Amino acid sequence: MGSDCFDESFHGYGEFWCLGDTRPYMRALGAIANLAHRLGDVDKSIAASTEALRLCHGDNMGQRFVLSSLLLKAGRFSDALSFCQVWLDPQYDGLNRPRGGCEFNPPNPELLTARLVEWHSKPWSPGNLLLNAAYAAFGLWGDCELARQYLVLGTRANPNIFVKVLARREKPDGPYSRPRTTNGTDEAHDYRWLTQDLWAEPEAWVWINTNRDVIDIVVKTCAREGCGRREMRPLDFKKCGGCRQAFYCGPECQREDWQAHRQACRQANAPPAPPDSPVYAMSGFLNDEGALDAMTLDNSDDSSDLSDLWEYGVEVEPY
Ligand SMILES: [Zn+2]
Ligand SMILES: [Zn+2]
Structure with a gap:
């Protein structure tokens, strides 16, 4: 890389991470930003994050999401x-x-x-x-x-x-x-x-x-047509465990709505589209290796939040 690789005159200035040899250093900067934040040293965290961005103008590591929050904290x-x-x-x-x-x-x-x-x-x-x-x-x-x-x-x-x-x-x-x-x-x-x-x-x-x-x-409204109840505060309602998209005020409404909801639920719960479909192409994030991860657009909660689901009707006929 040469001793001038951190200077603005360096031919690869701003291109760190894209230059493969720089990745361990960039990962170390990211780790310092993370660790300093955990230890409550916001200024040190900002310095490491800012340096990562100075060296990598395209921000392949997603430091912008960290730094913007750190600046607010400061x-x-x-x-x-x-x-x-x-x-x-x-x-x-x-x-x-x-x-x-x-x-x-x-x-x-x-x-x-x-x-x-x-x-x-x-x-x-x-x-x-x-x-x-x-x-x-x-x-x-x-x-x-x-x-x-x-x-x-x-x-x-x-x-x-x-x-x-x-x-x-x-x-x-x-x-x-x-x-x-x-x-x-x-x-x-x-x-x-x-x-x-x-x-x-x-x-x-x-x-x-x-x-x-x-x-x-x-704030969600109950998915059963004719119910009209709204949450008093976010996450009061649980969502259908099949599609994780329809929210209900309670198990009674989910049961009553099952006939109307069943088809949409199964469609939403169908196997994911192939990786080259537009659904995948729209959504993604550069992972640690700088590669685009293929993912669905599912915004549902992760599996640790199963308590937010009503499981009624999933995979079984209700009556
Ligand atoms: Zn309801
Ligand atoms: Zn459903």
């Missing part, structure tokens, strides 16, 4: 918003960001245009970065329109985050150990590990709890 709202805005900027779609997004120029205070709102409404738009942009804008300017725009877009992109934050589920004690799905429960797990404490602070907590759009996204 109270660096302006830098956090600037950083999120660079990573959310469509002009860089598929391209490297200058210094991995760590130039920390002043953030843009203007409202998102209709075109940007549409851009951020795509299923793969990163819910974690949108919510961190919301938190940063709220920290800078309070309950302003821009902060609300990010808040609602982020909640919509990955509802799994606020469903559990608002249900006051216990904060995860470490990052998810398996590959993540874009905007899945696994990404929500990582996000909550890093950021749940911030949303639980009184001002932020009141802010999200009083936002009608957020509540409408995270």
Whole structure:
């Protein structure tokens, strides 16, 4: 690599990770960021994460999701918003960001245009970065329109985050150990590990709890037509154990709905589509090796959350 490999004059500057020999070093930086965060040394964690992004402008390791939360923890709202805005900027779609997004120029205070709102409404738009942009804008300017725009877009992109934050589920004690799905429960797990404490602070907590759009996204309505009951708070209802998509207020409604739901349930529960199908292609995340993992779009909770399922009707005739 040569002794100048960390300099900006190095021919592979910003391309670490893509240069295979650099991966152990990049993994070490990621581990330092992780460990320092666990030990409560936010500044050290930020330094390691920022260095990883300086060396790898394409961020193959997903450090942007960590750093954006760390900047919030350090109270660096302006830098956090600037950083999120660079990573959310469509002009860089598929391209490297200058210094991995760590130039920390002043953030843009203007409202998102209709075109940007549409851009951020795509299923793969990163819910974690949108919510961190919301938190940063709220920290800078309070309950302003821009902060609300990010808040609602982020909640919509990955509802799994606020469903559990608002249900006051216990904060995860470490990052998810398996590959993540874009905007899945696994990404929500990582996000909550890093950021749940911030949303639980009184001002932020009141802010999200009083936002009608957020509540409408995270609160479920019973799937039985004619019931109309809504959750009093997120995760009050359980979901069908077959498809993990239909929520019911209780076993009676699930039983009554089974004839109507059965066909949709079995279709949803069909074997996954082949790896080259559009469903797979849309969803994925660079794993530790920098390869795109093929996954379904299933946003359901992982198997540790079986208590959230109503198992009635799965695989058996109800009567
Ligand atoms: Zn019901
Ligand atoms: Zn079902």
